Amino acid sequence: MKKTNNTTAKQHTSSLIGELMAESSPLEKARVKNRMELAARIEDLLIQKKWNKKEFAKRIGKHPSEITKWLSGTHNFTQDILTEITLVLNISLSDLYSKKQVQTLNTTTVFVSLKQVPKGISYATPYSSVFASELDYKTKSSQKASLSLTYTDN
């Protein structure tokens, strides 16, 4: 039986990181924080509405790459764009700056063993179904496959 190793990572401090962090001005820090928090707030509102970037882009009449920039946390929004966003999201400007939601998102890796099964038995997921014969074709024989699941903690 494998021994459980409960070691966590060594704490590493760096004079180089400390030196550069100390050079950041309070104004620049506040700019960065505000841009990132606003992007995070817009992302939360899109999640709330169950809109992906493409859907939001369509509704606001922009290219999806523009939305990617908005959500990157580096964008300096103009008042006009913020007004457009609030109209499409049907919220007020103050709602956009209201207290952020805490979003915790973890990724868990799950290891799954695949094995051959008689032809004609179908595998189904909420999104697709694959017949055993196809699956056998894709995996050839018993193989280990893995997938990553993303979920939100509430």
Next chain:
Amino acid sequence: MNYEIVELSQLSGNYTTIYSIIVNGETQSLFENFIEENKNKHRDELISILDRLKVIADETGAREGFFKHKEGKPGDLVCALYDEPDRNLRLYCIRNGNVAIILGGGGLKEVTAWQHDPKLSKEANAMIEVSEDIFQRLKEGDLRWSPDGKKLIGNLNFSEDEEDE
């Protein structure tokens, strides 16, 4: 590659743990090498990157939108911090949801794809290798994420000799 995963205590916060890699027992991590290499020519950009990492760690978490994805192989979680407008300093990392990131190195991106730049290829490939090693250890049970996903627990020292055994 022989290396150890370490936590960058000045950057880690309540929302996101920030790690980097120390190769061959050196004193600096890959992220510090990245800073060292660019501190003279791109100092302001580095300060901004550090400010952003601190906001990620303390305030927002590592939101998906803050990163450029598909920088590595499919499913390997290798990504790059999103560049600021008109700036091209590329920093590679591995993102575990919103709660943990492992910072690697990077460089100035002047080509459309990192595969066309030897320096960026080296840095991106290093993170792809780290991601594969972590994945392997998670699979074998030598490493695990804490229940909240923020901390890597287990054997964080990777050596080529061990992998060959």
